[in-house]
Amino acid sequence: MSRPVVLVVAAPDESYRRYCLETVAEAYDVVLITTEEPSWEVPLIRDCVIVPDPTDQAALAAAGRMLAERHDLAGVFTWTEWYVVPVARLARSLGLPTTAPEAVRACRDKATAHTLFARHGVPSAASVSVRTCQEAAAAAERIGYPVVLKPSSHAGAIGVQRVDTPAQLTAAYRAAERTAGQGTENTRVLVEEYLDGPEISVECVTYHGATTVVAVNRKTLSPPPHFEQLAHSVDADDPLLDTVAPAARAAIRALGITDGVSHVEMRLVDGRPRLIEVNGRLAGDMIGHLVRLATGIDLARAAADIACDRAPDLTPSRSSAAAIRLLYPTTSGTLTHLSYDQPRPGWLDRLHFQCRPGDHLLLPADGGSLFTARIGYLITTAGTGRQALTRAGRAADAVTAVLDRNTATGNAA
Numbered sequence: 001m002s003r004p005v006v007l008v009v010a011a012p013d014e015s016y017r018r019y020c021l022e023t024v025a026e027a028y029d030v031v032l033i034t035t036e037e038p039s040w041e042v043p044l045i046r047d048c049v050i051v052p053d054p055t056d057q058a059a060l061a062a063a064g065r066m067l068a069e070r071h072d073l074a075g076v077f078t079w080t081e082w083y084v085v086p087v088a089r090l091a092r093s094l095g096l097p098t099t100a101p102e103a104v105r106a107c108r109d110k111a112t113a114h115t116l117f118a119r120h121g122v123p124s125a126a127s128v129s130v131r132t133c134q135e136a137a138a139a140a141e142r143i144g145y146p147v148v149l150k151p152s153s154h155a156g157a158i159g160v161q162r163v164d165t166p167a168q169l170t171a172a173y174r175a176a177e178r179t180a181g182q183g184t185e186n187t188r189v190l191v192e193e194y195l196d197g198p199e200i201s202v203e204c205v206t207y208h209g210a211t212t213v214v215a216v217n218r219k220t221l222s223p224p225p226h227f228e229q230l231a232h233s234v235d236a237d238d239p240l241l242d243t244v245a246p247a248a249r250a251a252i253r254a255l256g257i258t259d260g261v262s263h264v265e266m267r268l269v270d271g272r273p274r275l276i277e278v279n280g281r282l283a284g285d286m287i288g289h290l291v292r293l294a295t296g297i298d299l300a301r302a303a304a305d306i307a308c309d310r311a312p313d314l315t316p317s318r319s320s321a322a323a324i325r326l327l328y329p330t331t332s333g334t335l336t337h338l339s340y341d342q343p344r345p346g347w348l349d350r351l352h353f354q355c356r357p358g359d360h361l362l363l364p365a366d367g368g369s370l371f372t373a374r375i376g377y378l379i380t381t382a383g384t385g386r387q388a389l390t391r392a393g394r395a396a397d398a399v400t401a402v403l404d405r406n407t408a409t410g411n412a413a
Contacts, residue, residue, distance in 0.1 A: 002029075005046070006304050007067055007076035009033040009054055009087045014040045015354045015376075019289050020079055020282065020300040021045075028074075028304055031067050033060065047071065054083050057090075064090045075307030077260070079282040079300070084108060097309040099206075099280070103256035107280035110190055111152045113255060117275055120254035123247060124275035126193040133173045139191040140169060146194040146224075151179040152187070158369050162194055162224040172225070195267040195274050200240065201232075202248040202264040203283060203291055205302050205314055209258050212314050213245040214299065215291045217283070218385060226364045231392060233323035234290040235385035236316060240268075247273040255280075261303045263287070286324050286350075286379060293322035293349065293381055320381060322349065323388035325396045327375040332366040333403035335359050338375065342398040347391055350379040361403065375401055 006028040010017060012035060024030055025044040032041060032048040041048070047070060049063040067073065075096050078087040085105050091098035098104075106112045114127040128139035129152060140147045140163065149172045150160040159179025161172040176189045201217040216238040220231035248264040255278055263283035265276040281303075282288050288299040296317030305312040329335070335357050344351070353376040355361065361375070362368025378395050382388035 003027070004074040004308055005029045005031060005071045006308055007031050007033065007064065007073050008304075009060070009076065009078040009080070009083050009090070011080045011083075012036055012038070012041070013080075015352060016284060016286060017079060019286070023292075023298055023300045024304045027301060028308075029071075031071055031073070033063050033067070054080075055086055057086050060086050060090055061093055064094055068094055075304070075309065077303050077307035079303065081108075081279065081281060081284075084280050091307075097259060097307060099258050099260050100256060103258070104280050106255045107257070107262075107278050109152060110150070110277055111188065113277060114190075114192075116254045116256075117251065120250065122250045122254050122275055123273065124251075125195050128191045129188045130191055131188060133170055136173045136189060136191050137166060137169055140166070143191065143193050148190075148192045148194050149173055149176045150190050150192065151176050152190050158371075160227050162227070164224075168225070195269050195276070197267045197269040197274075199265070199267050199276075200244065201283060201287070202244050202266065203234075203287065203299060204248055204252060204262045204264055205299070205306070205312055206252055206257055206259055206262065207306050207311060211249045211252050211262075213241060213248055214297050214314060215295055216240045216244060217287050217290065220389070222364075228328075228364060228370050229285060229326060230328070231323060231325045231389060232285060232287055232290060233321065233385035233389045233392075234287070234294040235321040235388075236294045236319045238385065243271075244268075244273045247275060251275050251278050259306050261299050261306070285326065286377065289350075289379065290322040290324060293379075294318065294320050321383060321385045321388045322379060322381045323385065323392045324377050324379045325389075325392035326370070326377050327353075327396060327399060327401070328363070328370075328373050329361050329375060329401050329403050331403055331405050332361055332363045332368065332373070333405045335361055335375075335401065336404055337400065337402035339400050340395075340398055341400055342395075345391075345395075347381050347388075348378060348395055349381050350377070351395070352376045352378070375399075 029046045088101040088104040111129040117124040130136045159176045222228035263279040302312035362372040380391040
C-alpha cells in the first residue's frame with residue numbers, strides 16, 4: 001500500500017535538521033525542494049527539485065507545481081525560518097492544508113506580532129518600530145533603559161543587543177539595521193522593553209485551531225549585550241508547563257495560527273510569562289530532538305501530519321529529560337585542534353562537531369555571531385533537566401578546542 005507523499009521545503013542543514021527528515025521519512029514518501037544538489041538527503045527522499053532561492057515565490061511555485069504533477073501531494077511544510085511565508089503561500093496555491101499566509105507572516109514580522117499581542121491582551125514586551133537612530137533614541141527614552149534593539153524580521157538572535165545607556169544605542173542600532181535590511185517581511189528595527197527574567201520557549205502543536213502545549217524548553221544565554229543561546233533543557237515534568245501554557249495558547253490565537261508546530265519564546269518576569277515572539281515552525285538547535293528524548297512526542301512527525309491534515313499523535317510515551325550544550329571557543333581565531341578526550345558515557349546521546357581544524361571562528365565580540373563561532377554541540381539525557389544540564393557541562397569539559405588567536409581579527413600578531 002503506497003504511503004502519502006509530503007513535500008518538504010528546507011535548506012540543506014544536516015547538522016541540525018537531519019533528524020527531522022529521518023523521522024518524517026519513516027511515515028511518508030518525502031519529495032524535497034532545496035537549494036543545492038542533495039547528498040545526505042538522498043536515502044530519505046523520493047524526488048527533488050532544486051530552487052536556488054525558495055523565498056522567490058514564483059520559482060518556488062513553479063517547483064511546487066512540477067512536483068504536484070509528478071506526485072499526489074498530501075501536504076507541504078518547512079522547518080526553515082526564512083521559508084515559512086513562501087511555503088504557506090505555496091500550500092494555498094496548491095490547494096493543500098495550511099495556516100493562512102497572513103498569520104504566518106505575522107510570526108515573521110515582530111512588529112505586527114506585538115500589535116496583535118496588544119490588541120488581544122497577550123502580555124508581552126513594550127515594542128516600538130523605528131526607521132532612524134533618532135527615532136530609536138526617542139523610543140528608548142519613552143520605554144526606559146535597558147532596552148533591546150533587534151531587527152523586525154530575522155532569527156537566531158542575529159543583530160539583537162541589550163542597550164543599557166544612550167551611549168550604547170548608536171552602535172546597537174547600526175548592527176540591528178544591517179541585519180534588518182536582509183529581511184523580507186519588514187526591514188525596520190524594533191526597540192523593546194528589556195524583560196528581566198529567565199528565558200524559555202514553549203513548544204506547541206496546533207491542529208484545527210486547538211493548541212496542545214507539549215514541552216517547556218529552558219534556555220541558557222550568554223551575558224549581555226548579546227543573546228547567544230548556549231544551552232537548552234527539556235524536562236517532561238517541568239512545573240512551568242501549567243504556568244506558561246495559557247500565555248502560549250493566547251499568543252498563537254492572537255496571531256491567527258490554526259495549524260502547525262510553533263516555537264513560542266517568552267520570559268518569566270516576577271514569575272509571570274511575557275511574550276517575546278512566536279516562530280511558526282519547529283524549533284532549531286535540536287530542541288525537537290530534546291522533546292522526543294524527554295517525552296516521546298515527535299514534533300517533526302507532528303508537523304508532517306498536520307501538513308497532510310492528519311491528527312498528530314501527541315501522547316507522551318516517556319517521562320525523562322534531555323539537554324543540549326552548544327559549544328563555542330573562548331576566543332576568536334583559527335581552529336588548530338578539536339577532540340573529545342574522555343570515554344563516552346551512556347547518557348551522552350550525541351556529540352557533533354560542525355567545524356574542523358583550519359576553520360576560522362569569529363565570536364560576537366569580534367563582529368561574528370553564533371553561526372560564525374559555534375564548534376558543535378552535545379546532547380545528554382537524565383532524569384531531570386537540571387541533571388541533564390550538569391551532565392552536559394561535564395561532557396563539554398572533555399572537549400578540547402585549540403585556536404590560533406593571532407588570526408582573531410584576520411591580522412598576524
